[in-house]
Amino acid sequence: xxxxxxxxxxxxxxxxxxxxxxxxxxxxxxxxxxxxxxxxxxxxxxxxxxxxxxxxxxxxxxxxxxxxxxxxxxxxxxxxxxxxxxxxxxxxxxxxxxxxxxxxxxxxxxxxxxxxxxxxxxxxxxxxxxxxxxxxxxxxxxxxxxxxxxxxxxxxxxxxxxxxxxxxxxxxxxxxxxxxxxxxxxxxxxxxxxxxxxxxxxxxxxxxxxxxxxxxxxxxxxxxxxxxxxxxxxxxxxxxxxxxxxxxxxxxxxxxxxxxxxxxxxxxxxxxxxxxxxxxxxxxxxxxxxxxxxxxxxxxxxxxxxxxxxxxxxx
Numbered sequence: 288x289x290x291x292x293x294x295x296x297x298x299x300x301x302x303x304x305x306x307x308x309x310x311x312x313x314x315x316x317x318x319x320x321x322x323x324x325x326x327x328x329x330x331x332x333x334x335x336x337x338x339x340x341x342x343x344x345x346x347x348x349x350x351x352x353x354x355x356x357x358x359x360x361x362x363x364x365x366x367x368x369x370x371x372x373x374x375x376x377x378x379x380x381x382x383x384x385x386x387x388x389x390x391x392x393x394x395x396x397x398x399x400x401x402x403x404x405x406x407x408x409x410x411x412x413x414x415x416x417x418x419x420x421x422x423x424x425x426x427x428x429x430x431x432x433x434x435x436x437x438x439x440x441x442x443x444x445x446x447x448x449x450x451x452x453x454x455x456x457x458x459x460x461x462x463x464x465x466x467x468x469x470x471x472x473x474x475x476x477x478x479x480x481x482x483x484x485x486x487x488x489x490x491x492x493x494x495x496x497x498x499x500x501x502x503x504x505x506x507x508x509x510x511x512x513x514x515x516x517x518x519x520x521x522x523x524x525x526x527x528x529x530x531x532x533x534x535x536x537x538x539x540x541x542x543x544x545x546x547x548x549x550x551x552x553x554x555x556x557x558x559x560x561x562x563x564x565x566x567x568x569x570x571x572x573x574x575x576x577x578x579x580x581x582x583x584x585x586x587x588x589x590x591x592x593x594x595x596x597x598x599x600x601x602x
Contacts, residue, residue, distance in 0.1 A: 292582075292586070295582055295585070299578055299582075302574070302578060303571070303574055303575065303578070304361070306570065306571070306574040307360075307361060307364070307567075307570070307571055307574070308357065310566075310567055310570040310571070311353075311356075311357050311360065311567060312353070312357075314563045314566055314567055315353060315356075315563070321347070321349060321373060321561065321563055322340050322343040322344040322347060322349055323335060323340045324561050325343065325373045325374070326339055326340060326343060328374070328560060347373070360567070364568075364571060367380055368380060369383070369564070369567070369568035369571065369572075370564040370567070370568065371564065372557070372562050372564060372565050373560075373561075373562045373563070373564060373565075374556075374557070374560045374562045374565075379564055379565055379568040380568065382553060382565075383550060383553070383568065383569070383572055386548060386549050386550050386552075386553050387549075387550060389459060389547060389548050389549040389550075390535060390542070390549035390550045390551065391535070392465065393465065393468055393469060393472065393534075393538075393541075393542070393547060393549060394472075394531070394534035394535050394538075396465055396469040396473075397468075397469045397470075397472035397473040397476070397534055397538075398473070398476065398527075398530065398531060398534055400469060400470065400473040400477065401473040401474075401476035401477040401480055401530070402480065402527070404473075404477050404481075405476065405477040405478070405479070405480030405481040405484065406480050406481075406484050406523065408424045408427070408428075408481045409424070409428075409480060409481040409482065409483065409484030409485040409488065410484060410485075410488055410511060410516065411424060412424035412425060412481070412485040413484070413485045413486075413488035413489045413492065414488075414492075414511060416489060421485075424481060424485070425482075425485075427478075427481070428477075428478040428481040428482045428485075429478070430478075431474040431475060431477055431478030431481075432475065432478040432479065432482070434474070436471050436472070436474070436475065436538070436540055436541055437540050437544065439471050439474065440467070440468075440471045440540075440541060440544045440545065441544070443467055443470070443471060444456045444467065444544075444545075447467060448467070454466050454467055456545075457544075457545050457546035458545075458546060459546070459547055459548050464545075467545060468541050468542070468544075468545040468547055471541055472534065472538050472541045476526070476530040476534075479526050479530070480523060480526060480527075483522055483523055483526055484516075484519065484523055487519035487522055487523065488511075488516065488519045490519075491516075491518045491519045492511075494518075521588060524584055524587050524588065525584060527584070528580050528581060528583065528584035529580075531580050532573075532576050532577040532580045532581075535550075535576050535580075538551050539551035539552070539554060539555050542555075543555050550569070550572070553565065553569075554566065554569040557569070
């Protein structure tokens, strides 16, 4: 275990360098002059004079070669400085840190809803395999996976905010503002968990150790929740890990639709304004989150199944 963790911790910086290099190169090969675009936006769409463009390019360091600019950016990023926004002139790291609590609140609530509903419904569908409850759960999971969030969000806003006037449509700051975005954001993960927990549990329920537990006279609830479900958690843990990384990225569509001031909304504005440092900082932020979450998921495998070594072999 220690050797595995040491190898993963050594490879993390290398992966971050590779991801940062690819994102930096792609963004700097994007069409258009960042200095000219910034000045045109500040001047209300009027083409700026050439002298102003040249001066801003020098101020932003855009006249330097790509290798020099990349090394300068990485050197600053290692120290926690992701640069400044072309649009606002604010520190990108500060902006991400300021918006992170809103994203954490939304992501944790959505994940809790997905786990609280998805896994029990998947277990219920597996235990009642072939019944109308199984069919209803499978249909619900299919709808949750098929309906895109950008269609579901306006529909729920129209129903609960406009027609019924039960919940606010947009905003941030009160528990009622959290309900609609969290529900919409949780449905995709909920559907995944429901389908996966049903499929894996159906397989585990037919294994010998489950039959033995039943033969010992244990109740069906204890057989399912204590003996069967734990052995079905490995693929579920993988889905939870990838979903956590996605949610912490600040589900950009949901935050934009509901006016949620999180990380996702911040990067959407950066993309629309061609604010390349914001996009670069967001890519690095997402890379760190996914690498850390994946490492945590891998470590959790050993707790879920002690027979599993980190090389992928069983005792």
